[in-house]
Amino acid sequence: MSETRRKYYIPLESNPEVFTELIHTLGLSPELEFTDVLSLDDPDLINMMPRPVLALILAFPAIGQHYRKSLEEQNRDMNIYTGSGEDEDVIWYKQTIGNACGLYAILHSISNGPARDFITPDSPFARVLATITPLAPEERALALEASAEVEEAHLHAGKSGVTTAPDPEDDVDHHYMAFVKSHRNGRIYHLDGMRRGPVDTGVTLAQGEDVFNEGGRKLVEELIALQDDVGFSLMALVKTGD
Template sequence: MATEQKEEYRKYYVPLESNPEVFTELIQNLGVDTLQFQDVYSVEEPDLMAMVSRPVYALVLIFPSTSDAYKNQKTAEEATRSAYVGKGDGEDVVWFKQTIDNACGLYAILHAVCNGDAKNLIPPTSKLAKLLDKVIPLDPVERARALEDSKEVEEAHARAAIQGSTAAPDANVEVDYHYVAFVKSHKNNRLYEMDGSKKGPVDKGVQLKGDEDLFSEGGLSLVKEFIKREQDGNPNFSLMALVPQQV
Protein backbone atom coordinates (compact mmCIF):
# COMPACT_ATOMS: atom_id res chain seq x y z
CA MET A 1 0.00 0.00 0.00
CA ALA A 2 2.93 2.30 0.47
CA THR A 3 3.94 4.20 -2.65
CA GLU A 4 6.60 6.68 -3.67
CA GLN A 5 4.19 9.58 -4.25
CA LYS A 6 3.19 10.59 -0.76
CA GLU A 7 2.63 14.22 -1.76
CA GLU A 8 -0.36 13.24 -3.91
CA TYR A 9 -2.43 11.99 -1.00
CA ARG A 10 -4.99 14.26 0.59
CA LYS A 11 -6.91 11.50 2.38
CA TYR A 12 -5.99 8.35 4.30
CA TYR A 13 -8.08 5.22 4.83
CA VAL A 14 -7.66 2.41 7.32
CA PRO A 15 -6.18 -0.40 5.18
CA LEU A 16 -8.33 -3.44 4.45
CA GLU A 17 -7.37 -6.84 5.75
CA SER A 18 -6.53 -9.38 3.04
CA ASN A 19 -9.70 -11.33 3.64
CA PRO A 20 -12.40 -12.28 1.11
CA GLU A 21 -15.15 -11.70 3.68
CA VAL A 22 -13.93 -8.13 4.19
CA PHE A 23 -13.72 -7.54 0.43
CA THR A 24 -17.20 -8.96 -0.05
CA GLU A 25 -18.50 -6.82 2.80
CA LEU A 26 -17.26 -3.70 1.01
CA ILE A 27 -19.00 -4.43 -2.30
CA GLN A 28 -22.17 -5.38 -0.43
CA ASN A 29 -21.98 -2.02 1.36
CA LEU A 30 -21.98 -0.48 -2.12
CA GLY A 31 -25.10 -2.42 -3.05
CA VAL A 32 -23.54 -5.30 -5.00
CA ASP A 33 -25.00 -8.57 -3.72
CA THR A 34 -24.44 -10.53 -6.93
CA LEU A 35 -20.69 -11.10 -6.46
CA GLN A 36 -18.26 -12.24 -3.79
CA PHE A 37 -14.54 -12.73 -3.25
CA GLN A 38 -13.01 -16.13 -2.55
CA ASP A 39 -9.54 -17.28 -1.48
CA VAL A 40 -7.40 -19.06 -4.07
CA TYR A 41 -5.09 -21.53 -2.33
CA SER A 42 -3.07 -22.67 -5.34
CA VAL A 43 -2.50 -21.94 -9.01
CA GLU A 44 -0.72 -25.25 -9.50
CA GLU A 45 -2.51 -27.98 -7.52
CA PRO A 46 -5.61 -29.28 -9.36
CA ASP A 47 -7.48 -30.34 -6.20
CA LEU A 48 -7.09 -26.91 -4.60
CA MET A 49 -7.84 -25.11 -7.84
CA ALA A 50 -11.06 -27.09 -8.17
CA MET A 51 -12.33 -25.39 -4.99
CA VAL A 52 -12.58 -22.05 -6.81
CA SER A 53 -16.07 -21.20 -8.05
CA ARG A 54 -16.47 -20.39 -11.71
CA PRO A 55 -16.59 -18.21 -13.62
CA VAL A 56 -13.80 -16.09 -12.18
CA TYR A 57 -14.38 -12.48 -13.21
CA ALA A 58 -11.16 -11.02 -11.79
CA LEU A 59 -8.14 -11.94 -9.69
CA VAL A 60 -6.68 -9.81 -6.89
CA LEU A 61 -3.06 -10.46 -5.92
CA ILE A 62 -1.69 -9.31 -2.56
CA PHE A 63 2.09 -9.04 -2.25
CA PRO A 64 4.90 -7.24 -0.36
CA SER A 65 5.21 -3.68 -1.67
CA THR A 66 8.76 -3.56 -0.25
CA SER A 67 9.92 -6.10 -2.82
CA ASP A 68 12.93 -4.89 -4.83
CA ALA A 69 11.72 -6.94 -7.80
CA TYR A 70 8.38 -5.11 -7.80
CA LYS A 71 9.97 -1.69 -7.37
CA ASN A 72 12.54 -2.25 -10.12
CA GLN A 73 9.99 -3.64 -12.55
CA LYS A 74 7.58 -0.80 -11.84
CA THR A 75 10.27 1.87 -12.31
CA ALA A 76 11.42 0.38 -15.61
CA GLU A 77 7.90 -0.08 -16.93
CA GLU A 78 6.63 3.33 -15.90
CA ALA A 79 9.61 5.08 -17.53
CA THR A 80 8.38 3.94 -20.95
CA ARG A 81 4.74 4.91 -20.50
CA SER A 82 2.70 8.08 -20.69
CA ALA A 83 0.04 8.91 -18.13
CA TYR A 84 -3.32 7.38 -18.98
CA VAL A 85 -5.90 9.87 -20.25
CA GLY A 86 -8.81 7.59 -21.15
CA LYS A 87 -12.40 8.38 -20.22
CA GLY A 88 -15.94 7.67 -21.29
CA ASP A 89 -17.60 4.66 -22.84
CA GLY A 90 -14.71 4.17 -25.28
CA GLU A 91 -12.33 2.91 -22.59
CA ASP A 92 -11.18 -0.69 -22.83
CA VAL A 93 -11.20 -0.83 -19.02
CA VAL A 94 -12.32 1.41 -16.17
CA TRP A 95 -9.22 2.52 -14.24
CA PHE A 96 -8.91 4.59 -11.07
CA LYS A 97 -5.74 6.50 -10.20
CA GLN A 98 -4.91 5.98 -6.52
CA THR A 99 -5.02 9.24 -4.60
CA ILE A 100 -6.17 7.84 -1.23
CA ASP A 101 -3.36 6.44 0.90
CA ASN A 102 -3.59 2.92 2.35
CA ALA A 103 -6.56 2.25 0.06
CA CYS A 104 -5.03 0.00 -2.60
CA GLY A 105 -7.46 -2.73 -1.47
CA LEU A 106 -10.35 -0.44 -2.37
CA TYR A 107 -8.85 0.30 -5.79
CA ALA A 108 -8.29 -3.41 -6.48
CA ILE A 109 -11.91 -4.11 -5.55
CA LEU A 110 -13.23 -1.36 -7.80
CA HIS A 111 -11.03 -2.50 -10.68
CA ALA A 112 -12.22 -6.09 -10.23
CA VAL A 113 -15.94 -5.34 -10.01
CA CYS A 114 -16.15 -2.50 -12.55
CA ASN A 115 -14.63 -4.38 -15.48
CA GLY A 116 -15.32 -7.33 -17.71
CA ASP A 117 -18.43 -9.43 -17.19
CA ALA A 118 -18.62 -8.44 -13.51
CA LYS A 119 -19.60 -4.93 -14.52
CA ASN A 120 -22.82 -6.27 -16.02
CA LEU A 121 -23.74 -7.81 -12.65
CA ILE A 122 -23.71 -4.53 -10.72
CA PRO A 123 -27.33 -3.78 -9.76
CA PRO A 124 -28.37 -0.64 -11.67
CA THR A 125 -29.84 1.02 -8.57
CA SER A 126 -26.79 0.33 -6.36
CA LYS A 127 -24.45 2.96 -4.94
CA LEU A 128 -21.65 1.56 -7.10
CA ALA A 129 -23.70 1.86 -10.30
CA LYS A 130 -24.48 5.48 -9.48
CA LEU A 131 -20.79 6.14 -8.79
CA LEU A 132 -19.83 4.67 -12.17
CA ASP A 133 -22.42 6.77 -13.96
CA LYS A 134 -20.76 9.81 -12.42
CA VAL A 135 -17.09 8.97 -12.90
CA ILE A 136 -16.87 7.15 -16.25
CA PRO A 137 -17.22 10.39 -18.28
CA LEU A 138 -14.39 12.00 -16.27
CA ASP A 139 -10.68 12.03 -17.06
CA PRO A 140 -8.39 10.15 -14.62
CA VAL A 141 -7.64 13.19 -12.45
CA GLU A 142 -11.28 14.25 -12.15
CA ARG A 143 -12.31 10.63 -11.60
CA ALA A 144 -9.80 10.26 -8.78
CA ARG A 145 -11.10 13.39 -7.06
CA ALA A 146 -14.71 12.26 -7.47
CA LEU A 147 -13.83 8.97 -5.76
CA GLU A 148 -12.08 10.85 -2.95
CA ASP A 149 -15.17 12.99 -2.46
CA SER A 150 -17.63 10.08 -2.40
CA LYS A 151 -19.11 9.81 1.09
CA GLU A 152 -20.83 6.54 0.12
CA VAL A 153 -17.50 4.91 -0.76
CA GLU A 154 -15.77 6.30 2.33
CA GLU A 155 -18.51 4.97 4.61
CA ALA A 156 -18.61 1.58 2.86
CA HIS A 157 -14.83 1.25 3.20
CA ALA A 158 -14.84 2.26 6.87
CA ARG A 159 -17.52 -0.31 7.71
CA ALA A 160 -15.62 -3.07 5.91
CA ALA A 161 -12.24 -2.14 7.42
CA ILE A 162 -13.40 -2.95 10.96
CA GLN A 163 -14.70 -6.40 9.99
CA GLY A 164 -11.34 -8.17 9.78
CA SER A 165 -10.12 -10.82 12.20
CA THR A 166 -7.11 -8.72 13.21
CA ALA A 167 -7.03 -5.25 14.71
CA ALA A 168 -7.16 -2.57 12.03
CA PRO A 169 -3.98 -0.45 11.86
CA ASP A 170 -4.06 3.32 12.16
CA ALA A 171 -4.87 5.04 8.87
CA ASN A 172 -1.64 7.06 8.97
CA VAL A 173 0.62 4.01 9.44
CA GLU A 174 2.10 2.64 6.22
CA VAL A 175 1.69 -1.11 5.69
CA ASP A 176 4.05 -3.12 3.56
CA TYR A 177 1.73 -4.90 1.19
CA HIS A 178 -0.06 -3.94 -1.97
CA TYR A 179 -2.99 -5.14 -4.08
CA VAL A 180 -3.29 -5.37 -7.86
CA ALA A 181 -6.19 -6.71 -9.92
CA PHE A 182 -6.15 -8.65 -13.16
CA VAL A 183 -9.27 -8.08 -15.22
CA LYS A 184 -10.72 -8.67 -18.67
CA SER A 185 -11.75 -5.88 -21.00
CA HIS A 186 -15.47 -5.92 -21.74
CA LYS A 187 -14.66 -4.79 -25.28
CA ASN A 188 -12.05 -7.23 -26.57
CA ASN A 189 -11.33 -9.91 -23.92
CA ARG A 190 -7.77 -8.65 -23.46
CA LEU A 191 -6.31 -8.92 -19.96
CA TYR A 192 -5.10 -5.93 -17.99
CA GLU A 193 -3.08 -5.40 -14.83
CA MET A 194 -4.88 -2.74 -12.79
CA ASP A 195 -2.75 -0.91 -10.25
CA GLY A 196 -3.88 2.52 -9.11
CA SER A 197 -0.32 3.51 -8.18
CA LYS A 198 0.87 3.16 -11.79
CA LYS A 199 0.34 5.57 -14.69
CA GLY A 200 -2.63 3.62 -15.97
CA PRO A 201 -3.94 0.16 -16.88
CA VAL A 202 -1.34 -2.23 -18.31
CA ASP A 203 -2.35 -4.32 -21.32
CA LYS A 204 -0.66 -7.67 -20.68
CA GLY A 205 -0.84 -8.85 -24.28
CA VAL A 206 -3.08 -11.81 -23.42
CA GLN A 207 -6.52 -12.30 -24.95
CA LEU A 208 -9.02 -14.82 -23.62
CA LYS A 209 -11.09 -16.94 -25.94
CA GLY A 210 -14.86 -16.57 -25.85
CA ASP A 211 -15.71 -18.87 -22.94
CA GLU A 212 -12.50 -18.51 -20.91
CA ASP A 213 -12.44 -16.76 -17.56
CA LEU A 214 -9.60 -15.29 -15.47
CA PHE A 215 -8.87 -18.70 -13.95
CA SER A 216 -7.94 -20.08 -17.35
CA GLU A 217 -4.35 -20.55 -18.47
CA GLY A 218 -4.12 -16.98 -19.76
CA GLY A 219 -5.24 -15.36 -16.53
CA LEU A 220 -3.18 -17.61 -14.29
CA SER A 221 -0.08 -16.99 -16.40
CA LEU A 222 -0.16 -13.34 -15.31
CA VAL A 223 -0.22 -14.28 -11.63
CA LYS A 224 2.58 -16.81 -12.08
CA GLU A 225 4.69 -14.28 -13.98
CA PHE A 226 4.20 -11.71 -11.23
CA ILE A 227 5.26 -14.12 -8.50
CA LYS A 228 8.20 -15.48 -10.49
CA ARG A 229 9.78 -12.04 -10.56
CA GLU A 230 10.56 -12.46 -6.87
CA GLN A 231 14.10 -13.72 -7.14
CA ASP A 232 14.29 -14.60 -3.44
CA GLY A 233 11.20 -16.82 -3.64
CA ASN A 234 9.26 -14.58 -1.26
CA PRO A 235 6.26 -16.65 -0.15
CA ASN A 236 4.22 -13.73 1.14
CA PHE A 237 1.66 -13.67 -1.64
CA SER A 238 -2.04 -14.37 -1.50
CA LEU A 239 -4.70 -14.44 -4.17
CA MET A 240 -8.44 -13.83 -4.27
CA ALA A 241 -10.95 -14.47 -7.04
CA LEU A 242 -14.09 -12.48 -7.81
CA VAL A 243 -16.88 -14.99 -8.45
CA PRO A 244 -20.70 -15.13 -8.52
CA GLN A 245 -22.40 -14.88 -5.16
CA GLN A 246 -22.91 -18.37 -3.76
CA VAL A 247 -26.46 -19.08 -2.56
Protein backbone atom coordinates in the same frame (compact mmCIF):
# COMPACT_ATOMS: atom_id res chain seq x y z
CA MET B 1 4.83 5.01 -3.42
CA SER B 2 5.97 8.08 -1.52
CA GLU B 3 3.49 10.39 -3.25
CA THR B 4 1.79 12.86 -0.95
CA ARG B 5 -1.81 11.87 -0.34
CA ARG B 6 -4.70 14.23 0.36
CA LYS B 7 -6.45 11.61 2.47
CA TYR B 8 -5.90 8.12 3.87
CA TYR B 9 -8.14 5.11 4.48
CA ILE B 10 -7.70 2.21 6.90
CA PRO B 11 -5.91 -0.57 4.96
CA LEU B 12 -8.16 -3.50 4.14
CA GLU B 13 -7.32 -6.88 5.60
CA SER B 14 -6.61 -9.52 2.95
CA ASN B 15 -9.78 -11.40 3.79
CA PRO B 16 -12.47 -12.52 1.32
CA GLU B 17 -15.22 -11.82 3.83
CA VAL B 18 -14.08 -8.20 4.24
CA PHE B 19 -13.84 -7.69 0.47
CA THR B 20 -17.24 -9.33 -0.07
CA GLU B 21 -18.88 -7.17 2.59
CA LEU B 22 -17.52 -4.05 0.91
CA ILE B 23 -18.80 -4.88 -2.59
CA HIS B 24 -22.24 -5.69 -1.20
CA THR B 25 -22.32 -2.41 0.73
CA LEU B 26 -21.37 -0.58 -2.46
CA GLY B 27 -24.25 -2.21 -4.30
CA LEU B 28 -23.02 -5.35 -6.01
CA SER B 29 -25.46 -8.22 -6.19
CA PRO B 30 -25.29 -10.81 -3.37
CA GLU B 31 -24.71 -13.31 -6.19
CA LEU B 32 -21.04 -12.24 -6.16
CA GLU B 33 -18.42 -12.92 -3.51
CA PHE B 34 -14.66 -13.11 -3.07
CA THR B 35 -12.97 -16.40 -2.26
CA ASP B 36 -9.39 -17.45 -1.61
CA VAL B 37 -7.45 -19.07 -4.45
CA LEU B 38 -5.65 -22.05 -2.93
CA SER B 39 -3.41 -23.00 -5.83
CA LEU B 40 -2.29 -21.91 -9.27
CA ASP B 41 -0.89 -25.28 -10.30
CA ASP B 42 -2.63 -28.10 -8.41
CA PRO B 43 -5.21 -29.56 -10.86
CA ASP B 44 -7.52 -30.81 -8.10
CA LEU B 45 -7.62 -27.45 -6.29
CA ILE B 46 -8.01 -25.58 -9.57
CA ASN B 47 -10.97 -27.78 -10.47
CA MET B 48 -12.58 -26.97 -7.11
CA MET B 49 -12.64 -23.25 -7.85
CA PRO B 50 -16.12 -21.79 -8.48
CA ARG B 51 -16.35 -20.66 -12.09
CA PRO B 52 -16.49 -18.32 -13.82
CA VAL B 53 -13.86 -16.19 -12.10
CA LEU B 54 -14.76 -12.57 -12.87
CA ALA B 55 -11.54 -11.01 -11.53
CA LEU B 56 -8.43 -11.82 -9.53
CA ILE B 57 -6.92 -9.68 -6.77
CA LEU B 58 -3.31 -10.31 -5.78
CA ALA B 59 -1.92 -9.06 -2.48
CA PHE B 60 1.85 -9.10 -2.22
CA PRO B 61 4.68 -7.52 -0.20
CA ALA B 62 5.09 -4.05 -1.65
CA ILE B 63 8.27 -3.14 0.16
CA GLY B 64 10.57 -5.48 -1.73
CA GLN B 65 13.35 -3.84 -3.74
CA HIS B 66 12.42 -5.85 -6.84
CA TYR B 67 8.86 -4.52 -6.70
CA ARG B 68 9.98 -0.92 -6.30
CA LYS B 69 12.46 -1.23 -9.14
CA SER B 70 9.91 -2.95 -11.40
CA LEU B 71 7.27 -0.29 -10.68
CA GLU B 72 9.68 2.57 -11.37
CA GLU B 73 10.92 1.00 -14.61
CA GLN B 74 7.47 0.18 -15.93
CA ASN B 75 6.09 3.60 -15.07
CA ARG B 76 9.06 5.22 -16.78
CA ASP B 77 8.33 3.24 -19.95
CA MET B 78 4.57 3.92 -19.89
CA ASN B 79 2.74 6.89 -21.30
CA ILE B 80 0.47 8.62 -18.81
CA TYR B 81 -3.03 7.29 -19.42
CA THR B 82 -5.63 9.88 -20.40
CA GLY B 83 -8.59 7.70 -21.41
CA SER B 84 -12.18 8.36 -20.41
CA GLY B 85 -15.73 7.60 -21.45
CA GLU B 86 -17.68 4.60 -22.65
CA ASP B 87 -15.10 3.73 -25.32
CA GLU B 88 -12.38 2.80 -22.80
CA ASP B 89 -11.24 -0.82 -23.04
CA VAL B 90 -11.15 -0.84 -19.23
CA ILE B 91 -12.07 1.55 -16.46
CA TRP B 92 -8.88 2.47 -14.59
CA TYR B 93 -8.48 4.44 -11.36
CA LYS B 94 -5.34 6.33 -10.42
CA GLN B 95 -4.61 5.76 -6.73
CA THR B 96 -4.61 9.05 -4.84
CA ILE B 97 -5.94 7.83 -1.47
CA GLY B 98 -3.28 6.51 0.87
CA ASN B 99 -3.46 2.88 2.05
CA ALA B 100 -6.52 2.29 -0.15
CA CYS B 101 -4.97 -0.06 -2.72
CA GLY B 102 -7.44 -2.76 -1.66
CA LEU B 103 -10.31 -0.44 -2.54
CA TYR B 104 -8.78 0.37 -5.93
CA ALA B 105 -8.32 -3.34 -6.67
CA ILE B 106 -11.97 -3.92 -5.80
CA LEU B 107 -13.14 -1.02 -7.95
CA HIS B 108 -11.07 -2.29 -10.87
CA SER B 109 -12.63 -5.72 -10.41
CA ILE B 110 -16.25 -4.57 -10.35
CA SER B 111 -15.96 -1.80 -12.94
CA ASN B 112 -14.87 -4.14 -15.72
CA GLY B 113 -15.83 -7.35 -17.45
CA PRO B 114 -18.87 -9.42 -16.50
CA ALA B 115 -18.96 -8.04 -12.94
CA ARG B 116 -20.51 -4.86 -14.35
CA ASP B 117 -23.70 -6.80 -14.99
CA PHE B 118 -24.13 -7.37 -11.24
CA ILE B 119 -24.19 -3.70 -10.18
CA THR B 120 -27.54 -2.90 -8.60
CA PRO B 121 -29.21 0.10 -10.29
CA ASP B 122 -29.15 3.32 -8.23
CA SER B 123 -26.76 1.76 -5.71
CA PRO B 124 -23.79 3.73 -4.33
CA PHE B 125 -21.44 2.17 -6.84
CA ALA B 126 -23.84 2.60 -9.74
CA ARG B 127 -23.85 6.32 -8.97
CA VAL B 128 -20.05 6.42 -8.63
CA LEU B 129 -19.54 4.61 -11.93
CA ALA B 130 -21.94 6.93 -13.73
CA THR B 131 -20.09 9.94 -12.33
CA ILE B 132 -16.54 8.84 -13.04
CA THR B 133 -16.89 7.14 -16.43
CA PRO B 134 -16.88 10.37 -18.50
CA LEU B 135 -13.95 11.82 -16.54
CA ALA B 136 -10.23 11.82 -17.30
CA PRO B 137 -8.04 10.05 -14.69
CA GLU B 138 -7.17 13.10 -12.57
CA GLU B 139 -10.80 14.27 -12.36
CA ARG B 140 -11.89 10.67 -11.80
CA ALA B 141 -9.52 10.42 -8.85
CA LEU B 142 -10.91 13.60 -7.30
CA ALA B 143 -14.49 12.40 -7.76
CA LEU B 144 -13.67 9.13 -6.01
CA GLU B 145 -12.00 10.99 -3.15
CA ALA B 146 -15.13 13.11 -2.80
CA SER B 147 -17.53 10.15 -2.56
CA ALA B 148 -18.82 10.06 1.01
CA GLU B 149 -20.67 6.80 0.28
CA VAL B 150 -17.48 5.02 -0.77
CA GLU B 151 -15.53 6.44 2.17
CA GLU B 152 -18.17 5.35 4.69
CA ALA B 153 -18.41 1.85 3.20
CA HIS B 154 -14.62 1.50 3.22
CA LEU B 155 -14.34 2.74 6.81
CA HIS B 156 -16.72 0.04 7.98
CA ALA B 157 -14.90 -2.65 5.99
CA GLY B 158 -11.53 -1.47 7.26
CA LYS B 159 -12.66 -2.03 10.84
CA SER B 160 -14.35 -5.38 10.23
CA GLY B 161 -11.31 -7.63 9.79
CA VAL B 162 -10.07 -10.26 12.22
CA THR B 163 -6.89 -8.34 13.04
CA THR B 164 -6.80 -4.97 14.80
CA ALA B 165 -7.28 -2.19 12.27
CA PRO B 166 -4.14 -0.04 11.86
CA ASP B 167 -4.14 3.73 11.75
CA PRO B 168 -4.97 5.06 8.27
CA GLU B 169 -1.56 6.71 7.93
CA ASP B 170 0.47 3.75 9.17
CA ASP B 171 3.02 2.29 6.77
CA VAL B 172 1.78 -1.00 5.32
CA ASP B 173 3.89 -3.64 3.65
CA HIS B 174 1.40 -5.16 1.24
CA HIS B 175 -0.11 -3.94 -1.98
CA TYR B 176 -3.15 -5.07 -4.01
CA MET B 177 -3.66 -5.18 -7.75
CA ALA B 178 -6.28 -6.76 -10.02
CA PHE B 179 -6.45 -8.84 -13.17
CA VAL B 180 -9.70 -8.31 -15.06
CA LYS B 181 -11.30 -9.08 -18.38
CA SER B 182 -12.07 -6.13 -20.63
CA HIS B 183 -15.78 -5.77 -21.32
CA ARG B 184 -14.87 -4.48 -24.80
CA ASN B 185 -12.06 -6.60 -26.28
CA GLY B 186 -11.95 -9.76 -24.16
CA ARG B 187 -8.29 -9.34 -23.13
CA ILE B 188 -6.91 -9.58 -19.62
CA TYR B 189 -5.69 -6.31 -18.10
CA HIS B 190 -3.41 -5.80 -15.14
CA LEU B 191 -4.87 -2.88 -13.19
CA ASP B 192 -2.91 -1.15 -10.46
CA GLY B 193 -3.62 2.39 -9.31
CA MET B 194 0.10 2.93 -8.65
CA ARG B 195 0.98 2.58 -12.32
CA ARG B 196 0.53 5.26 -14.96
CA GLY B 197 -2.43 3.47 -16.50
CA PRO B 198 -3.94 0.09 -17.34
CA VAL B 199 -1.65 -2.65 -18.67
CA ASP B 200 -2.92 -4.77 -21.55
CA THR B 201 -1.28 -8.16 -20.88
CA GLY B 202 -1.90 -9.35 -24.43
CA VAL B 203 -3.72 -12.45 -23.16
CA THR B 204 -6.99 -12.82 -25.08
CA LEU B 205 -9.75 -14.97 -23.63
CA ALA B 206 -11.67 -17.27 -25.94
CA GLN B 207 -15.44 -17.57 -25.74
CA GLY B 208 -16.36 -19.06 -22.37
CA GLU B 209 -12.91 -18.57 -20.79
CA ASP B 210 -12.40 -16.54 -17.62
CA VAL B 211 -9.42 -14.84 -16.00
CA PHE B 212 -8.53 -18.02 -14.11
CA ASN B 213 -7.75 -19.87 -17.31
CA GLU B 214 -4.21 -21.07 -17.96
CA GLY B 215 -3.15 -17.72 -19.41
CA GLY B 216 -4.50 -15.78 -16.44
CA ARG B 217 -2.85 -18.08 -13.91
CA LYS B 218 0.45 -17.74 -15.75
CA LEU B 219 0.24 -13.94 -15.52
CA VAL B 220 -0.09 -14.17 -11.74
CA GLU B 221 2.74 -16.69 -11.49
CA GLU B 222 5.03 -14.44 -13.56
CA LEU B 223 4.29 -11.44 -11.37
CA ILE B 224 4.95 -13.40 -8.19
CA ALA B 225 8.23 -14.70 -9.63
CA LEU B 226 9.48 -11.12 -10.06
CA GLN B 227 9.20 -10.34 -6.35
CA ASP B 228 11.84 -10.82 -3.66
CA ASP B 229 9.63 -11.78 -0.75
CA VAL B 230 6.93 -14.22 0.31
CA GLY B 231 3.51 -13.64 1.79
CA PHE B 232 1.36 -13.53 -1.33
CA SER B 233 -2.38 -14.10 -1.27
CA LEU B 234 -4.81 -14.33 -4.15
CA MET B 235 -8.56 -13.82 -4.15
CA ALA B 236 -11.09 -14.45 -6.90
CA LEU B 237 -14.38 -12.68 -7.56
CA VAL B 238 -16.92 -15.41 -8.29
CA LYS B 239 -20.63 -16.17 -8.27
CA THR B 240 -21.88 -17.58 -5.00
CA GLY B 241 -23.57 -20.60 -6.52
CA ASP B 242 -26.76 -20.05 -4.49
